[in-house]
Amino acid sequence: MxxxxxxxxxxxxxxxxxxxxxxxxxxxxxxxxxxxxECPQECFCPPNFPNALYCDNKGLKEIPTIPARISYLYLQNNLIETISDISFVNATQIKWINLNKNKITNNGIEKGVLSSLKKLLYLFLEDNELEEVPAPLPSSLEQLQLARNKISTIPEGVFNNLENLTMLDLQHNKLLDSALQSDTFQGLNSLMQLNIAKNSLTKMPLSLPSNTVQLFLDNNSIEVIPENYFNEIPKLTFLRLNNNKLSDEGLPPMVFNVSSILDLQLSHNQLTTIPFITAHLEHLHLDHNRIKSVNCSQMCPTSISEDHGYFGTMPRLRYLRLDGNEIQPPIPMDLMICFRLLKAVVI
Structure with missing residues (x-):
């Protein structure tokens, strides 16, 4: 229309x-x-949002020609199989493309069509038929979401020019350890969130970007964390390793001795003891392991008898989850003496 x-x-x-x-x-x-x-007849152009084009849920099999004024493009929930240059020949202002829940394959992406979108910031390609990370990508990209595809391959150098990328979501794909080489994430100097949950990893990924703040590795088969692994990512704050195969033998004694980590999730593993934590940690999830008892003298990151003062080194733990283990109540009094800021304990 x-x-x-x-x-x-x-x-x-x-x-x-x-x-x-x-x-x-x-x-x-x-x-x-x-x-x-100009508005493609298959789509909706809201008068109060002239830079947006809504073509979602239309049963489309191909992308229409995008007007030059469009910055935000919504194409999710269609039957689109290809991304062709002809659709974007005039679309020089595109910043946001949502192509989630389509049928796009790597062969269906015309070479160079994505990298030609020089102002693209957000690219959503979740729930498609991709078998590898698409390449080349525009250097302007800030978020790349590729969850729930069939990705087993990350082409060499695909991320090298993505210095502005802050979020990379690769969860629920088919990545093996061999897909993540020591230089895979090279170039991602601004990356803050990396999600590789629900893949087939047995090892921690190599050489992560040093600016990583959030690392999600849930639902893999990781058994071991190398000693000093987190020293290379000094800004790491949120770490999720739920639903893996971590045991006491797979954790070096001081592996979590990292002051930046505030939220540590180790639920649904095979731990029998509580690992060492720092006084900075605020949330600890250890539910559904094989822990039989709580040894406060070992768990407490500082001396229980020490007077920390208001601004001292008092442990900051506020939330502790221990349910689904073999621990019998009541909660040891020493636990509450050590972690005086605790607001919730699930046992």
Whole structure:
């Protein structure tokens, strides 16, 4: 559907508002392209959001030609199999593309079509048929979401030019340890969130970007964390390793001795003892392991008898989950003496 504000009507409105004087001058000076909004007939162009194009849930099999004014493009929940250059020949302002829940394959992505979108910031390709990370990608990209595909391969150097990328989501794919080489994440200097949950990893990924703040590795088969592993990612704050195969033998004694970590999740593993934690940790999830008892003298990161003072080294743990283990209540009193800021204990 094409929506137009006709020139004669606008002149009539101007004449009634301003009088006839200078109306011809205004008419000649106006840029009529601003009042003509081409809209693909398969899509919806909201009048109050002229930079957005909604083509979602339309049963589309291909991407229509995108008008030049569009910055935000919604194409999710269709039957699209290909991404062709012809669709984006005029779309030089695109910042956001949502192509979730389609049928896109790597062969269906025309080479260079994504990298030609020089202003693209957000690319959503979740729930498609991709078998590898698409390449090449535009260097402007800030978020890349590829969850729930069939990705087993990450092409060499695919991330090298993505210095602006802050979020990479690869969860629920088919990644093996062999897919993550020591240089796989090279170039991701701004990356803050990395999600590789629900894959087939047995080892911790190598050489993660040093700026990583959130690392999600749930639902893999990881058995061992190398000693000093987290020293290379000094800003790590949130770490999720739920539903893996971690045992006491797979954890070096001081592996979590990292002051930056505030939220540590180790639920549904094979631990029999509580690992060492720092006084900075605020949330600890250890439910559904094989822990039989709580040894407060070992668990407490500082001396229980020490007077920390208001701004001292008092442990900051506020939430502790221990249910699903073999621990019998009541909660040891020493636990509460050590962690004086605890607000919730699940046991």
């Amino acid at each position: 094409t929506v137009k504000l006709y020139p004669r009507l606008l002149v009539f409105l101007l004449a009634n508002t301003l009088g006839t004087q200078n109306v011809r001058h205004i008419y000649d000076e106006m840029d009529w392209s601003l009042y003509t909004f």
